[in-house]
Amino acid sequence: MSKYAIEVIGLKKKFGKQVVLDGVDMKVPNGCVYALLGPNGAGKTTLINILSTLVAADEGNVRVAGHDVSSDAEKVKRSISLTGQFAAVDEKLTAEENLNMIGRLSGLTAAQSRARTAELLQHFGLRESAKKKVKTFSGGMRRKLDLAISLVVSRPVLFLDEPTTGLDTMSRRALWEIILELREQGITIFLTTQYLEEADQLADKIAVITNGQIVATGTAEELKSRIGGQVIELLNSKDEVLCTIPTNGTIQDIRFTLNEAASKFPPDTKVSLRKPSMDDVFLSLTASDANQLKGAIS
């Protein structure tokens, strides 16, 4: 068996004249949480759709769970679960009925389906709402049910397209815990997100995509260290951040930056130094000009 759950080489995709994926290479090891991080329109959903056989690639080699997505699509489909950006649940049914229906459609016997439904309702904290119609559910409950539905039959690779978009902080954290538990069971989780904190907290490896190209990959720490030494923050008298400026951490760069800042900002502006965050990494990688932040003071 390949040690990679997902292998992508030279993937290209156009919609009409628009190049959406422009030579993507990616290797996702088995059993990890891999986050694809990128701004709106970067090509994240298109990539997940290709990996899950919903959309065909124009060029390149794509293997999921060891199978080629174009020549072995059926085997890929049997190896994956997919949860989309919008909850794919039937609103008129209860949570229990939704799960049971998917169980039966997936080929489980009535008894197996009931048992799996009970297990998932318990696991996702939905037991008390099991008999309520989904149309009465909050966004967080719906998203949990959506995720539970994708796990009725356990598959080695789970795709989650922006799983926590629109959720409140508590529901988001509950979902993160569930995702980490699934990893403990050996499932590979490939998720897309626009939330830097999510990638930072969850992912063993992060790929940053912008304009259809992967511009960086690594652990959160590796990505943060790429940005260099220290970030200068300028704050007003109410301690509100006026400006964030990455530096390479040397006395020369910090002095130059502060000299520039001193000529632009009032003398009572406060200065603080901190280590780079994922926000800084993301901005520096996805900004059209990596010096955009420095430009903020000129």
Ligand SMILES: Nc1ncnc2c1ncn2[C@@H]1O[C@H](COP(=O)(O)OP(=O)(O)OP(=O)(O)O)[C@@H](O)[C@H]1O
């Ligand atoms: N079926 C399609 N036909 C034409 N254009 C498409 C199609 N699907 C996606 N696109 C375009 O491809 C680009 C990338 O879209 P995609 O949905 O992959 O981005 P994304 O990174 O998932 O964005 P978001 O975070 O907003 O969901 C967008 O400009 C989008 O309009």
